[in-house]
Amino acid sequence: MSTEATLIKQHLIDPEICIRCNTCEAICPVGAITHDSLNYVVKADICNGCMDCILPCPTGSIDNWRMVPKAKAYSIEEQLKWYDLPAELSADELAAYGGEAGGQTDAAQEAHAAVQAAASSSSTVSTATATGFNSAQFGATLPPWSAAHAYTNLYGPKAQDKTITASVTGNLRVTEVGKQEGQQDYDTHHIVLDFGSLPFPVLEGQSIGIIPPGVDANGKPHHARQYSIASPRNGERPGHNNVSLTIKRVLEDHSGQPVRGVGSNYMCDLNVGDKVQVIGPFGASFLMPNHPKSSIVMICTGTGSAPMRAMTEWRRRLRASAKFEGGKLMLFFGARTQQELPYFGPLQNLPKDFIDIEFAYSRTPGQPKRYVQDALRDRAADIALQLKDPNTCFYVCGLKSMEEGVVMALRDIAQQHGMDWDVLGQALKRQGRLHLETY
Numbered sequence: 001m002s003t004e005a006t007l008i009k010q011h012l013i014d015p016e017i018c019i020r021c022n023t024c025e026a027i028c029p030v031g032a033i034t035h036d037s038l039n040y041v042v043k044a045d046i047c048n049g050c051m052d053c054i055l056p057c058p059t060g061s062i063d064n065w066r067m068v069p070k071a072k073a074y075s076i077e078e079q080l081k082w083y084d085l086p087a088e089l090s091a092d093e094l095a096a097y098g099g100e101a102g103g104q105t106d107a108a109q110e111a112h113a114a115v116q117a118a119a120s121s122s123s124t125v126s127t128a129t130a131t132g133f134n135s136a137q138f139g140a141t142l143p144p145w146s147a148a149h150a151y152t153n154l155y156g157p158k159a160q161d162k163t164i165t166a167s168v169t170g171n172l173r174v175t176e177v178g179k180q181e182g183q184q185d186y187d188t189h190h191i192v193l194d195f196g197s198l199p200f201p202v203l204e205g206q207s208i209g210i211i212p213p214g215v216d217a218n219g220k221p222h223h224a225r226q227y228s229i230a231s232p233r234n235g236e237r238p239g240h241n242n243v244s245l246t247i248k249r250v251l252e253d254h255s256g257q258p259v260r261g262v263g264s265n266y267m268c269d270l271n272v273g274d275k276v277q278v279i280g281p282f283g284a285s286f287l288m289p290n291h292p293k294s295s296i297v298m299i300c301t302g303t304g305s306a307p308m309r310a311m312t313e314w315r316r317r318l319r320a321s322a323k324f325e326g327g328k329l330m331l332f333f334g335a336r337t338q339q340e341l342p343y344f345g346p347l348q349n350l351p352k353d354f355i356d357i358e359f360a361y362s363r364t365p366g367q368p369k370r371y372v373q374d375a376l377r378d379r380a381a382d383i384a385l386q387l388k389d390p391n392t393c394f395y396v397c398g399l400k401s402m403e404e405g406v407v408m409a410l411r412d413i414a415q416q417h418g419m420d421w422d423v424l425g426q427a428l429k430r431q432g433r434l435h436l437e438t439y
Contacts, residue, residue, distance in 0.1 A: 006097050008070045011042045011049070016084045016157045017061035019209045019226045019282060022439045024053040024062050026400065027136045034076065038216075038223075041079035056141045058207070058282035059153060069097035083220055135407035138425045139436035143284060144393050146291035147432075148233070151201050156209070156279040163211065163277040164200060166193035168270045169242065176339035187249040188303060188342045189268045190230065193276065194242040200278075202243055203233050204310035205287045205395070205435075208280035212266045224279050225263030228306035228397070228437075232314035246306040246342055286395065286435045288314070295327030295392040297383070299372050299406055301334040304398030305342055307437070308333075311395070312355060319354065327391060329355040330382070334372040334402070336363035356382075372398075373405040376413065383410070384417035387424065393433045400438040407436070 013024070013033075018040055025033040025040060032046040033053065053062050064085060068074065074086070143150070155164045170192035202208075209224030216222055230236075231244040249268045250261025270276070288296060288311045296315075298308040308331060318324035335341035338361060347357060358375040361367065376383055386392040387410065396406050411421045428434035 006070055007067055007094060008044065008073060010044050010066050010068050010073050011047045012064045012066055012074065012079070012085060013040050013042060014061040014064050014085050015039050015082050015223070017059045019059055019061075019207075019224050019279075021058060021207070021226045021282070022400070023056050023058065023437075026403075026436070026438060027056055027139065027141075028053055029134065029137060036080050039080050039082060041076055043076060044073040056139075056285065058284065059156065067094060069094070071097070133404065133408060135404045136436065138407055138429050138434055140429045140432045140434055141285055142430075142432040143287040144289035144294070144432045146289045146294065147287035148203055148290055150203050150206060150281075150284040150287060152206075152280070152282055152284055154200065154281065163279055164195060164198055165275050166195050166200075166278050168192070168272055168274045168276065169194045170236075170244075171268075171270055171272065174246070174342045176344075187268060188340075189247050189249070190244055190342075191247055191267055191270065192231075192236050192242055192244045193278065194240065195278075196241065198241075200241060200243070200281070201233075202229050202281045203287055204229070204314050205307045206281045206283040208243065208245075208278050208282065210263055210267060211277040211279065212262050213277075216262075222262055225267075226282070227263075227267075228303070228310075229281070230306035230309045232310050232317060234314075234317070238317065246303045246309070248303045285432070286397075286437050288395075289391070289393050291391070292325045293327045293391050295329070295386060295389060297330045297332075297386050297392060297394045299332045299376070299394070299396045299398075299402075301372060301398035301402055302340075303342065304396075304437075305333060307397055308395065309343060312350070316350070316354065327389075328386070330379075330386070331355055331357045332360065332372045332375045333357065334360040334362065334375075334398070337361055338364070371405060372402060373409040376406065376409040380413045380416065383413050384419075387414050387417075387419060387428075390431070390433075393435070394428070395435045395437075397437045403436055403438040407434075410434075 020040060025035060029050060029052055030046055030048055032043045034041060034043065066088060068089060156162065168191065172190045173187065174190045175188040207226050207228045209226050211224050212222040214222060227245045227247060229243050230246045235242045236244040247264055247267045250259065250264040286307065296311060298311065300308050312329065315326050315329060319326065333341065338344060358379060360370045360372045360375040362369045362371055396403060414421045414424050
């Protein structure tokens with residue numbers, strides 16, 4: 001039996017580096033990636049080597065491969081239990097399944113060539129879903145051309161300095177819900193972290209990882225929880241080495257079952273003066289454009305507002321200093337009710353000639369359900385103008401369930417206004433104009 005038939009190059013995710021951001025699973029065109037509460041893993045029998053997931057991964061954890069006997073490929077069950085990657089199999093171990101060790105080398109080269117061939121033609125890989133529409137295929141993996149250079153992975157498992165310690169300098173609840181006992185399901189906090197004299201440069205749209213103290217049920221240290229940065233590049237307080245985060249206390253999972261989120265509850269309960277362990281920063285594509293006349297359309301729900309707040313505040317500061325002539329800012333912000341919408345008060349105080357805001361509430365008593373995609377359709381004429389403008393970038397952030405509806409709304413608006421979505425959608429991706437960050 002030939003080594004080509006018995007050996008495969010298996011795609012694996014390094015659990016030590018992975019920050020569980022869901023980017024890989026969201027973007028995989030064939031559904032080869034899945035996860036549980038511990039790990040993200042790749043299904044060896046489904047992965048086609050298209051490489052679509054490699055570039056968007058903020059940490060590089062997705063870019064790992066192992067030559068293994070096909071009959072001994074690591075199962076999903078095995079991978080879900082890992083805390084680090086298994087060691088490479090030796091040539092002797094591989095030769096035991098594929099003949100001579102030299103034959104193993106040939107098989108490894110053939111497997112690598114197959115993966116590279118798939119990567120070079122990844123744009124032709126089918127991205128259809130059961131509904132015939134996969135919104136993830138239109139998400140950009142490159143930043144806008146005028147975005148500032150992002151620094152990534154300065155602190156983390158593979159960095160020389162594994163973590164950086166930050167001090168809590170602020171913890172403020174930013175929703176009306178949660179202020180009374182028994183109303184904690186949308187208890188959302190604005191938390192400020194200061195890094196002192198240690199360098200921690202960030203840009204709007206990046207994220208960081210917080211490592212909760214203690215160990216999990218298996219006695220292992222908790223893995224990092226990822227949070228988007230809610231402050232602009234010069235700090236929550238201008239000129240200070242600090243960042244802010246928007247964190248919702250998690251008390252139930254997506255199916256409604258009670259659960260106490262380890263990271264979110266730890267963060268929401270922090271007091272001023274407490275210390276936290278941080279890794280990152282992460283993210284090099286979900287970045288704002290910086291050239292004059294560039295416009296930004298922001299579409300978010302809940303804590304997905306964090307990067308939108310960062311971008312809006314940076315533009316506001318530039319506008320105040322008269323150093324930047326920006327284009328149009330539009331914000332489509334969704335929540336169940338007004339009381340559950342973070343930063344509602346401050347948003348109301350922003351000048352109307354600075355930002356155009358549309359709120360969408362899905363659970364207001366006595367009112368029909370309205371989602372962000374409905375708000376987009378209501379403003380179809382304005383959105384069509386932004387789709388046609390090559391200087392406009394679109395940013396979508398929030399729960400995964402919103403993504404398809406939003407992209408389909410953009411598609412429908414484009415088609416209604418005489419644009420070919422097949423051409424436009426690919427241009428939005430290729431030019432770094434449509435960014436999707438959902439979880």
